[in-house]
Amino acid sequence: MTHRKISSLRKCLPETRITTLPNKIIVATNDVASHIQSLGVMVAAGSRYETNESRGFSYMLAKLAYKSTSNRSVTDYALDMERHVSNLACHMGRETTLYQAHFPATSLSPVLALVSDTMLHPLLTPAEVEESILAANYELQLYDEKTDAFLMEVLQDVAFGGEALGRPNLPKPETVAVEMNEEGEVLSTGPVEGGDEGEITSEKLRAFREKWYRPERIVVAGTGMDHDTLVRLTEQQFGHLGAPPPRDPNAPIWTRPPPSASSSSSSSWIPNLVAPFLSSSSQAQSQQAKTFATLSSPVSEDPFAIGLPRTKYTGGIKIDERAEMENSHVFIGFEGVDANDEDVYALAVIQMLLGDGASFSSGGPGKGLLSRFYTGVMSGSYGIDNVNSLNLPYSDAGLFAVSLTCTPEVLNKYLNRLAYELSSLLDPYNLAYPVRPIELSRAKNRLKAAMLYAREDPRVEGEDLAAQVLTNGKRMGLGEMVGKIDKVTMDDLARVAHRVMGAGDSKAREGKGELTIVARGPVGVEKVVGMVKRAWSAKGLSVGSI
Known part of the structure; x- marks a missing residue:
C-alpha cells in the first residue's frame, strides 16, 4: 500500500478566497465540491465583552436566535427553516458568537436571509425574553448537577480573576430566577429583590447587540459554494450596515507588536482538538467540544482590536x-x-x-x-x-x-x-x-x-x-x-x-x-x-x- 505525506496533498486542498466589503465585513469561502453546504456568520462578541450589568447577554442572544424578526413571525421562521435548512444553530463562547447553517446547495440565498434576519432584525419581544429566561433557569439547574462541566466554568473564572476571559458564559442564577405558585404557574421572572440591577430586558439586549454586532467584527464564511455568489448575497443582506467610524486614539485597548512572519499563523484550531476529555464527560461538555476555533490576538493595527483590558491570569x-x-x-x-x-x-x-x-x-x-x-x-x-x-x-x-x-x-x-x-x-x-x-x-x-x-x-x-x-x-x-x-x-x-x-x-x-x-x-x-x-x-x- 502506498502512503502519501500530508505535504503531498496540498494541491488537493480547497482554495480559500477572501473578499472585504466596503463596510469591512469579510467574506471567505473554501472551494469544496459538495451537495451540502455550510454557512457560518461569526461575530467578535461573547462573554469576555460583557460587564457585571450585562453578564449573560451573549448567552441570552444565542437562545433568542431564530425567533421572530421584523420580517418574519415565529411561525414563518419555523416554516422557512423546515423548507430550506437541515441544521440551524447559534453557538456562543467567550470571544465569538457563531450563527451556523447546514443545507442543500440550492438553498444558499434563503438561508443567508434567515441568518441575517435573526442577527440584524430580531424583535426580542418581552414574551420571547421571558420564555428564554425560563429555559435558562432550567438549564442552569441541570448544569449545576453536571459537576465537571460546572467546574470547567469555575476553573476559568478563578484562573482569570473573573475579568475578560474569566467572565462566565452563563448568566447569574438570580437574573434568570423564576417564581412559581403551588400550581406551577409562573408568577415572575428575573431578580425578585434589589430593583432591576442585572435584569435581562429586551431593551438591554438590543443595546448590547447594537454595540458589538458591528460590520468590522463580522466574517461570513462558507464551504461548498461559489465565492462570488456568497459575496453578492452578503452585500444584499449585510451591505446596509455602516462602515466603522475612525478609531478613538484614546480608546482603552491593549496592543501587542504585530507577529513576525514565523509566528503570525493562527493556532485557532488547537483549543478543542487538545481537549478530548470533553467527549468522555457530560453532554454539555461534548457540545462545547464542537467549538473548533478560538479568536486569536488582535494587534494595534487590526480593526478587530478589542476596547477592553487585557486578560490577566x-x-x-x-x-x-x-x-x-x-x-x-x-x-x-x-x-x-x-x-x-x-x-x-x-x-x-x-x-x-x-x-x-x-x-x-x-x-x-x-x-x-x-x-x-x-x-x-x-x-x-x-x-x-x-x-x-x-x-x-x-x-x-x-x-x-x-x-x-x-x-x-x-x-x-x-x-x-x-x-x-x-x-x-x-x-x-x-x-x-x-x-x-x-x-x-x-x-x-x-x-x-x-x-x-x-x-x-x-x-x-x-x-x-x-x-x-x-x-x-x-x-x-x-x-x-x-x-x-x-x-x-x-x-x-x-x-x-x-x-x-x-x-x-x-x-x-x-x-x-x-x-x-x-x-x-x-x-x-x-x-x-x-x-x-x-x-x-x-x-x-x-x-x-x-
Whole structure:
C-alpha cells in the first residue's frame, strides 16, 4: 500500500478566497465540491465583552436566535427553516458568537436571509425574553448537577480573576430566577429583590447587540459554494450596515507588536482538538467540544482590536463542599500560553501525551488508551472515575489543567500519581520514567489525526475558516500546521513543561507559577489544597503562593 505525506496533498486542498466589503465585513469561502453546504456568520462578541450589568447577554442572544424578526413571525421562521435548512444553530463562547447553517446547495440565498434576519432584525419581544429566561433557569439547574462541566466554568473564572476571559458564559442564577405558585404557574421572572440591577430586558439586549454586532467584527464564511455568489448575497443582506467610524486614539485597548512572519499563523484550531476529555464527560461538555476555533490576538493595527483590558491570569482557589456527594471532583490549572505563542504546539503535544482516561471506555483507535494518564493513573486502579488533561489557548492568555474524579479515600494517592506523571515531563530523558520516542510520535500523530478528522465535517471546516479569517485575515494551511507539530522535539517538551509547570524562578517560565484549584465533593474536600501542595512540591512542580 502506498502512503502519501500530508505535504503531498496540498494541491488537493480547497482554495480559500477572501473578499472585504466596503463596510469591512469579510467574506471567505473554501472551494469544496459538495451537495451540502455550510454557512457560518461569526461575530467578535461573547462573554469576555460583557460587564457585571450585562453578564449573560451573549448567552441570552444565542437562545433568542431564530425567533421572530421584523420580517418574519415565529411561525414563518419555523416554516422557512423546515423548507430550506437541515441544521440551524447559534453557538456562543467567550470571544465569538457563531450563527451556523447546514443545507442543500440550492438553498444558499434563503438561508443567508434567515441568518441575517435573526442577527440584524430580531424583535426580542418581552414574551420571547421571558420564555428564554425560563429555559435558562432550567438549564442552569441541570448544569449545576453536571459537576465537571460546572467546574470547567469555575476553573476559568478563578484562573482569570473573573475579568475578560474569566467572565462566565452563563448568566447569574438570580437574573434568570423564576417564581412559581403551588400550581406551577409562573408568577415572575428575573431578580425578585434589589430593583432591576442585572435584569435581562429586551431593551438591554438590543443595546448590547447594537454595540458589538458591528460590520468590522463580522466574517461570513462558507464551504461548498461559489465565492462570488456568497459575496453578492452578503452585500444584499449585510451591505446596509455602516462602515466603522475612525478609531478613538484614546480608546482603552491593549496592543501587542504585530507577529513576525514565523509566528503570525493562527493556532485557532488547537483549543478543542487538545481537549478530548470533553467527549468522555457530560453532554454539555461534548457540545462545547464542537467549538473548533478560538479568536486569536488582535494587534494595534487590526480593526478587530478589542476596547477592553487585557486578560490577566491570577490563579486562585475555590472549594465547594457538598455533603451528599460520593466522589471528589478536582481541577488543577496552570497558566498556559496564548494562541499565537509558538509554544502552543508543544503544549498541545504534551496534552495529547498525557491524554485522559475513564472507568468505562469502549476502546478503539484514537481513544488514547496508551496515553500516560490512562496507563499510569487509570489502568488497573480502583476508586477512580476519570482523569483528564486540558489545554485552552485564547487570544491573549492560556490555561493548562488536569482533572481528577475519585472517592475521597484515594484522593491523595491519585494526586501523587498525577504529580509523578507531570514531573516526568520536566526531564523526558530521566531513567526512571522516560518519555519514549514512540510515545512522542504517537502523541503528535493523535493530534494531527484529530485535526484532520475534525475538518471532515463541513460545519467544523466553516467555523475554523471564519475564526482564522476573523483572527488574521487569512487561513493557515494544513501542511503548515502539520509541519509545526512534526517539529516538536523531546527538548521542546522539557522546555515548555518547565515554562508551564516547573517550580523555581527560571527565566524560561517568565514569572508563571500560580496554581488554580477548584474542587467539589463531600466533607473534607477542602483538604485537597494541602494534598496538592505536598504532592506538587515533592516532584518539583510549581505551587505558587498556596
